[in-house]
Amino acid sequence: MSDIKVKNFDFQRELEKVAAGIRKPNILICGATGAGKSTVVNWIFGKNVAATGTGRPLTRGITEYSSEETSVNLFDTEGYEIGEEKISAYRDNVEKWIEERREGGLAGQIHEAWYCISAANKRVTDMDISVVQTLLEKNIPTVVVLTQLDCVDYEEYREMFRAVTENCNVHCFATSAHEDQYIQEVMEPYIEWEALIDWAIRELDDSLKEGFIGSLAGHVQKKQELVTKKIIPIYTTAAAGVAATPIPFSDAVLLEPIQVSMAMHILRTYGLDKVSEELISFVGSLVVTQAGRMLAQSLTAGVLKMIPGVGTAAGIAVNTVVASTFTAAIGAALSQSCANYSKAVFEGSKPQSYPEFFDSAILSGFVESWLKEHKNGKDT
Ligand SMILES: Nc1nc2c(ncn2[C@@H]2O[C@H](COP(=O)(O)OP(=O)(O)OP(=O)(O)O)[C@@H](O)[C@H]2O)c(=O)[nH]1
């Protein structure tokens, strides 16, 4: 029965709707030429975001990297060269540009700035200090990214760190993007990519955090947490609302669109909507069939007994609990599959085939264990 309903969905369209609802943070990347700005962007958001040639040059040497595929807008400033004149031109440029965007309204304003200084320079220039001050005066949350840490020794690193924090009065996080994995491992105790990302998330308004986290390369755990705490609850609430309306519950027609939107939202958060169109419709169909099957079974079999509240409450209350619990269970199950697949793709050396991670037996297994875990009404 529910197999037929799959045809009613345009999963791509659902995905677009979800994407359109995600607010995008605007992040400004500053620093001298060669400071490692583009490298930082690539490291954090993946090579696709700031790949050469995909940016849109705006006025005055600022390149915007934004696309429908990512939920973050990056503004990479063309680094300034040494020389007093060029430096103040750069600063005035950036300052004026920030003002203009602010006047253009809320969506356009810069939400935070990352100022890159190469540790290899072995000094913090007056210019660095002056630009950071300007950003702070504009009330832009600003951080210094101390790049290319692999180019200095420990003493030099401490000295740079001290110079930055004393002179710039902002947080400073050290990073290295060396290609050699061995060097990265040796440097690990000093590298603060995670802390930088946590700072960046913390400084964003709640409504912008999702866009940022969803755009990160990797960071599966952060995505999983976002899905559990912020995304699934949107849909369980909607499902409960639908169930509370006086329509026969056995009619899953109203619940399925909610679960499909949720599924697309989860795929988007893990960045798996970019894998292939096949994966999108594969997962969409799977969720529709799975939800339909679960609902049908639940009305006849003992599955209902596993759901907290059922049997104690009556009528509409039962339906509301069932609807939101099913939605939560399916969301959690899909999130688990997505997390496993993302980890495999991220850690694996060869391309992973998705049916191994998204088949209906696996999904039912996750649903069942989620229901067991939440039997006592926790966390639904
Ligand atoms: N060893 C090492 N090299 C790095 C690191 N980060 C960047 N580089 C190198 O430094 C050079 C400059 O990096 P970019 O990211 O292009 O610098 P940028 O600030 O974007 O430079 P402009 O766009 O010219 O302003 C490149 O050759 C990078 O490969 C790092 O952490 N370690």
Ligand SMILES: [Mg+2]
């Ligand atoms: Mg660059």
